[in-house]
Amino acid sequence: MNIQDELITRNQEFAAGFDSANLPILPKLRTVVLTCGDARVDPAHILGLELGDAVVIRNNGGRVTRAAIEEIATLAFLVSVMTEGREQAFNVILMQHTQCGAQRLSNPDLQDALLKKLGIDVSEYAITDQESDLFADIKRLAVAPEVPDAITVSALLYDVATGTAHEIAPAASLGAIRAEVSVSQTAVRG
Numbered sequence: 058m059n060i061q062d063e064l065i066t067r068n069q070e071f072a073a074g075f076d077s078a079n080l081p082i083l084p085k086l087r088t089v090v091l092t093c094g095d096a097r098v099d100p101a102h103i104l105g106l107e108l109g110d111a112v113v114i115r116n117n118g119g120r121v122t123r124a125a126i127e128e129i130a131t132l133a134f135l136v137s138v139m140t141e142g143r144e145q146a147f148n149v150i151l152m153q154h155t156q157c158g159a160q161r162l163s164n165p166d167l168q169d170a171l172l173k174k175l176g177i178d179v180s181e182y183a184i185t186d187q188e189s190d191l192f193a194d195i196k197r198l199a200v201a202p203e204v205p206d207a208i209t210v211s212a213l214l215y216d217v218a219t220g221t222a223h224e225i226a227p228a229a230s231l232g233a234i235r236a237e238v239s240v241s242q243t244a245v246r247g
């Protein structure tokens with residue numbers, strides 16, 4: 058059996074018990090989870106997400122890339138349009154994990170080889186230290202003007218050896234984070 062046939066069979070089992078036809082289009086938890094594409098790190102399993110709960114964006118490492126920023130900003134815009142301006146905000150949860158393949162991308166030789174061979178710059182995805190990289194990603198959102206102040210950001214680190222997601226950064230609004238960043242920049246300048 059090829060993989061697609063296998064997955065169609067699994068889907069038929071899913072569809073046989075399907076009772077979620079009337080879910081609202083806006084996610085019930087008003088949450089976007091941005092995480093790694095690693096097959097061990099599926100938020101539906103780890104965070105117990107049900108159908109309709111959250112938007113999940115996945116890329117190599119779960120990093121805040123330019124593409125991820127544009128997706129989050131577009132979602133915020135859509136939420137605002139769909140609620141006729143009543144809702145501007147949702148939660149963005151950044152979740153990286155231990156034993157991440159994107160840690161290999163921090164190897165400068167590998168980065169050079171990818172750039173030379175395929176013209177792909179992976180320096181944006183490379184993970185050197187999950188905790189500081191998560192804070193760097195929060196800052197990337199904070200300095201992206203297209204992402205609204207009302208969005209709340211937090212960060213988790215999932216341990217693939219124990220199944221536990223540890224809180225690295227508690228939820229804070231981007232507006233509050235931006236105010237802090239500008240205060241510290243003023244302090245540096247002063």
Ligand SMILES: [Zn+2]
Pocket residue numbers: 093094095117118119154156157158159
């Ligand atoms: Zn990963």
